Amino acid sequence: MIKQINDDFDLERIAQSGQCFRWHPQADGSYRIMHGEACVYVEQLDSMHFRFDCDEVAFKEVWRDYFDLNESYSAIRARVDEESDPFLWRASECEKGIRILRQDPWETLISFIISQNRNIPAICRSIELLAEAAGEEAEDRRGRMYRCFPSAEAVASLTQDALLRCKLGYRWKYVKSAAEAILEGLFDLEALKDVTDEEAMASLVQLPGVGPKVASCVALFGLHQLDAFPVDTWMRKVLSNEYPQGYPFEKYSPYNGIFQQYLFAYYRNRLSALK
DNA sequence: AGGCAGGCTTTTA
DNA sequence: TAAAAGCCTGCC
Numbered sequence: 001m002i003k004q005i006n007d008d009f010d011l012e013r014i015a016q017s018g019q020c021f022r023w024h025p026q027a028d029g030s031y032r033i034m035h036g037e038a039c040v041y042v043e044q045l046d047s048m049h050f051r052f053d054c055d056e057v058a059f060k061e062v063w064r065d066y067f068d069l070n071e072s073y074s075a076i077r078a079r080v081d082e083e084s085d086p087f088l089w090r091a092s093e094c095e096k097g098i099r100i101l102r103q104d105p106w107e108t109l110i111s112f113i114i115s116q117n118r119n120i121p122a123i124c125r126s127i128e129l130l131a132e133a134a135g136e137e138a139e140d141r142r143g144r145m146y147r148c149f150p151s152a153e154a155v156a157s158l159t160q161d162a163l164l165r166c167k168l169g170y171r172w173k174y175v176k177s178a179a180e181a182i183l184e185g186l187f188d189l190e191a192l193k194d195v196t197d198e199e200a201m202a203s204l205v206q207l208p209g210v211g212p213k214v215a216s217c218v219a220l221f222g223l224h225q226l227d228a229f230p231v232d233t234w235m236r237k238v239l240s241n242e243y244p245q246g247y248p249f250e251k252y253s254p255y256n257g258i259f260q261q262y263l264f265a266y267y268r269n270r271l272s273a274l275k
Numbered sequence: 276a277g278g279c280a281g282g283c284t285t286t287t288a
Numbered sequence: 289t290a291a292a293a294g295c296c297t298g299c300c
Contacts, residue, residue: 019293116294117284117285117291117292118287118294119288119291119292119293122287122292167284167286169283170283170296171284172284208296209295209296211294212294214295230293232294
């Protein structure tokens with residue numbers, strides 16, 4: 001099924017943006033993308049055309065929403081002025097095509113708890129091991145098996161040893177207690193979609209192993225709060241090197257998170273070697 | 276009280 | 289050997 005998308009949409013840039021960990025490049029040039037219970041193959045044919053290996057119903061009910069295709073990123077990007085903010089302008093020109101995926105809040109929470117103090121290949125490996133250990137098995141459209149992201153119940157039932165075999169290290173306790181809090185109804189992730197990003201952050205940081213960085217990633221990537229602005233080691237460098245007099249958050253509200261993605265990707269993927 | 280050093284598992288380059 | 293999309297604890 002071929003779709004024409006008339007907006008910023010670049011699979012490779014999204015894959016390298018660090019927001020998703022279950023996009024697997026295939027030999028045929030497509031990505032195999034797992035999301036909750038679902039799996040799809042997507043191939044970019046040119047700047048506007050994409051082959052989705054799924055039926056129309058799945059596209060309408062799952063993937064159009066997941067890729068946030070009802071939002072115009074080019075319109076949001078047009079808010080940046082080359083004269084007044086040349087660094088962000090260059091970053092957004094170079095990285096246009098990134099979109100903020102509407103990922104599952106639970107999967108996002110666990111993924112970013114796992115991400116702390118680790119690089120991306122290691123994060124992806126732990127998530128696959130966790131899916132292997134506790135996720136339901138399913139078959140994709142090409143007849144290959146895959147593992148869904150495991151439920152809170154399945155994760156909560158894993159032993160310390162099983163979690164350590166997923167290479168979680170000291171984070172195993174954080175993963176387990178987050179799963180237990182959700183399972184016991186002490187923590188309602190879905191309800192956080194309806195509160196402000198400040199309130200969601202305040203709530204998320206109460207979970208053990210969740211600090212400001214992980215909480216803002218969950219708000220942005222899992223709750224689709226587009227104003228959330230994760231600050232990690234790379235963003236600290238961007239802010240101190242490029243915006244020593246302060247970053248204009250008010251100017252880009254309520255889309256600070258989208259611009260954060262351009263800055264982060266631009267700095268990490270293109271400029272880091274130069275500095 | 277609030278800031279800061281040190282520790283934490285493992286992988287990657 | 290250092291750094292990696294950090295966070296927690298304990299100390300001052």
